[in-house]
Amino acid sequence: MKKKVLAVLMTSVMAASVLVGCGGSAAPAAEAPAAEAAEEAPAEEEAPAEEAAEEPAAEVAAPAGDVDYEPCTIKFDWWGGDSRHEATQKAVEAFEAKYPGIEVEVNFGAWTDWETARALEYQAGNGSDVTQIGSNWIPDYDGDGKTFIDLNTVSDVLDLTQFNASDLEKCLDPVGQQAGVPISMTGRIFYWNKTTFDKAGIDYPKTIDELIEAGKTFQEVLGDEYYPLELGEYDRALFMSFYMQAKKGEPIILEDGTLNVTEEELADGLAFIQSLEDNHVIPTIATLAGDGNVTLNENPKFIDGRYAGVFEWDSAPLKYTSNIAEGQELVVGEELDFGEAVKGSSAKVSMAFAICASSQHPHEAAMLIQYLLNDPEGIMIMASERGVPASKIGFDTLNDAGQIDPLIAAAHEGVYAADPMFFSPRFDNGELKGDGAAYIDVFSGLSYGDYTVEDAASILFDAYSNVCE
Amino acid sequence: MKKNKFLKENMGFLFIIPWLIGFLVFKAYPFASSLFYSFTDFHLFKGMSTFTLQNYLDVFQKPLELKALVVTFKYAFMTVPLKLVAALFIAYILNFKIKGVNFFRTAYYIPSILGGSVAIAVLWRALFKDDGLINGLLAIFHIPAVHFMSDPNWALFIICLLRVWQFGSAMVIFLAALKGVSVDLYEAASIDGAGKWRQFFSITVPLITPVIFYNLITQLVQAFQEFNGPFIITAGGPRNATTLMSLLIYNNAFKNYKMGKASAQAWVLFVILMAFTALSFWSQKHWVYYADEDGR
Numbered sequence: 001m002k003k004k005v006l007a008v009l010m011t012s013v014m015a016a017s018v019l020v021g022c023g024g025s026a027a028p029a030a031e032a033p034a035a036e037a038a039e040e041a042p043a044e045e046e047a048p049a050e051e052a053a054e055e056p057a058a059e060v061a062a063p064a065g066d067v068d069y070e071p072c073t074i075k076f077d078w079w080g081g082d083s084r085h086e087a088t089q090k091a092v093e094a095f096e097a098k099y100p101g102i103e104v105e106v107n108f109g110a111w112t113d114w115e116t117a118r119a120l121e122y123q124a125g126n127g128s129d130v131t132q133i134g135s136n137w138i139p140d141y142d143g144d145g146k147t148f149i150d151l152n153t154v155s156d157v158l159d160l161t162q163f164n165a166s167d168l169e170k171c172l173d174p175v176g177q178q179a180g181v182p183i184s185m186t187g188r189i190f191y192w193n194k195t196t197f198d199k200a201g202i203d204y205p206k207t208i209d210e211l212i213e214a215g216k217t218f219q220e221v222l223g224d225e226y227y228p229l230e231l232g233e234y235d236r237a238l239f240m241s242f243y244m245q246a247k248k249g250e251p252i253i254l255e256d257g258t259l260n261v262t263e264e265e266l267a268d269g270l271a272f273i274q275s276l277e278d279n280h281v282i283p284t285i286a287t288l289a290g291d292g293n294v295t296l297n298e299n300p301k302f303i304d305g306r307y308a309g310v311f312e313w314d315s316a317p318l319k320y321t322s323n324i325a326e327g328q329e330l331v332v333g334e335e336l337d338f339g340e341a342v343k344g345s346s347a348k349v350s351m352a353f354a355i356c357a358s359s360q361h362p363h364e365a366a367m368l369i370q371y372l373l374n375d376p377e378g379i380m381i382m383a384s385e386r387g388v389p390a391s392k393i394g395f396d397t398l399n400d401a402g403q404i405d406p407l408i409a410a411a412h413e414g415v416y417a418a419d420p421m422f423f424s425p426r427f428d429n430g431e432l433k434g435d436g437a438a439y440i441d442v443f444s445g446l447s448y449g450d451y452t453v454e455d456a457a458s459i460l461f462d463a464y465s466n467v468c469e
Numbered sequence: 470m471k472k473n474k475f476l477k478e479n480m481g482f483l484f485i486i487p488w489l490i491g492f493l494v495f496k497a498y499p500f501a502s503s504l505f506y507s508f509t510d511f512h513l514f515k516g517m518s519t520f521t522l523q524n525y526l527d528v529f530q531k532p533l534e535l536k537a538l539v540v541t542f543k544y545a546f547m548t549v550p551l552k553l554v555a556a557l558f559i560a561y562i563l564n565f566k567i568k569g570v571n572f573f574r575t576a577y578y579i580p581s582i583l584g585g586s587v588a589i590a591v592l593w594r595a596l597f598k599d600d601g602l603i604n605g606l607l608a609i610f611h612i613p614a615v616h617f618m619s620d621p622n623w624a625l626f627i628i629c630l631l632r633v634w635q636f637g638s639a640m641v642i643f644l645a646a647l648k649g650v651s652v653d654l655y656e657a658a659s660i661d662g663a664g665k666w667r668q669f670f671s672i673t674v675p676l677i678t679p680v681i682f683y684n685l686i687t688q689l690v691q692a693f694q695e696f697n698g699p700f701i702i703t704a705g706g707p708r709n710a711t712t713l714m715s716l717l718i719y720n721n722a723f724k725n726y727k728m729g730k731a732s733a734q735a736w737v738l739f740v741i742l743m744a745f746t747a748l749s750f751w752s753q754k755h756w757v758y759y760a761d762e763d764g765r
Contacts, residue, residue: 116723116724119513119514119726120513120723123513123514140514141514143514143515285619285707286616286619286620286707287599287619288619289618289619289624289703289706289707290598290599290616290618290619291598291599292594292595292597292598292601292618293594293618293702293703293704293706294594430724430725430726431725434720434724434725435704435705435720435724436533436705436709436712436717436720436724437724437725440706441533444706444707444708445708448707448708450708
């Protein structure tokens, strides 16, 4: 009898342990990067969110300034590179020191597959309290306004008056709530390897004609392996939009989501992109694949100057300057002149902070955002790691202290000097931009010769129509 | 008394409850729900609006999906035979009493452990990119460079090669089987004048057919489910030449959030796998020799 009782007990214990194991295995798996982050930041103390949720909500402490808050643990996630990770972790530590009792669990990593993981968390109602989002995430994941909270509800601690109304408007969700607060605005601009251009004996291009001429000069003077510019599939889509917008004088997707381009105009744009390949301005997609499918900043041909031009966001030049070979100099160019009345460039919200609707501590989450974007202490620690701040106080603080990286500042100035147009988040919709989606299919198909310009235009027009309907 | 009897009769059931719960929650429910979703247009963020067979029709009609299906078949039919032959060949050699055999057994098994990791992806790119090591070697012999990563025909080959290179686990199983073949049989054959090749094909191969069959099934299942290689090395490119069904399912489910479509593709893959497995089991009566009383 004793043996049977023991057996039943053992079974129960085993069942319980398996179930506990099941429950536990999901959480650490989802938070693995956070654990890695904690390893890199030993000063941080970990406190499970579940514990925080069970803490009594009545306690209020106000040791710092005049802000009331509850001791709690909030989660914060972001993507980026090493320097952004380091700066943000330091800012989080400083925030925790300033507001004792609030602990911040961090979860960060590289961009690859980051969006997929976060999107699934949002869908599961398990998103972080504070989450860094891309500009297209609001329409894509918060279509019903239920994924992120309306930040107006926490405007008592988050000072939204520090942001331009037009910038804030770009972070409204489809039901009109303030789903995000812009961290920085950004646009694409050109960076040129001055060393290679000097070697070719020409100045870097300022007009499209000069760019095409540079392609020929590079081939003749430096050889077949040298190109004045490198463009992947998504880069081609963006550059083509600049070309079409310059010709039309209007964005190709309007602010109300209407598609503002015809199939014929797309065919013209695609022919323009193809002409860049034909004139040795950009390498073919096959050449880029042959380079080993690496990102441009890791491509030896960029590092040693054989690919001498980069078309990149104004917030992201540092990953190129940090990788480029010694003796090579990368300089900011300007938006190319297509010979039209406008340059056709566009700018968008680079990234934003949002608070997930599942957050148990939106007030404290808003305090963290306020600290990172509007508190001079947090602003100085974060510096320009996420581009030039959209917050007025953020910009003034860094500008006065000379803390904005000169290359980023110059690039940002270049983008806004060209009077950028509206950049629709729909342009980045997963159906267009994702793996196996329209941009990759159309531009690689055109480059490989699988599609004619007309075929490609038809496919792209259908894809645009789908996301703009 | 009744209680004791109940416990006695159901003790086994109690013991398997943990497994049963895990099975129901993590296997049976997702299995059934994916079948349901496969007949819908379920989108993770847009929800579900209609029941349809279109997801299944698309697999055989849409160019991208049809291509993924063809590429998956090509991949499986290239890797499985090559891997089995490579594993058996190396196992056969390592079955001889040669000096340092344990080192070689370990060395050949290591690729199986490394698998399709990011480090291996970096290695593969370094080997096969246009100015990589392989083309460097070819240049020494004045052979023109091969565009392994950008030529759709070659790209699938390097993905296959990665899988074939990981023959270690199949090799270990073959090695165990080879050790089980009686030496007496070889001695008798040798006395009768049979050479090494004859011994291999007339004694070794027939006696290890159950293990060949086992490896065939497991490798077939692995090949149809291959994901890591194309995901980390070529991302399905160029021109979808390495987009296998598993990668297409992943892209649809977790990049485009089209869960209904992805579920249908997963079910098509499942049915294909089941069909090939059933075919293999049916075929074994013609070529697999079991040393039981009735040879089965």
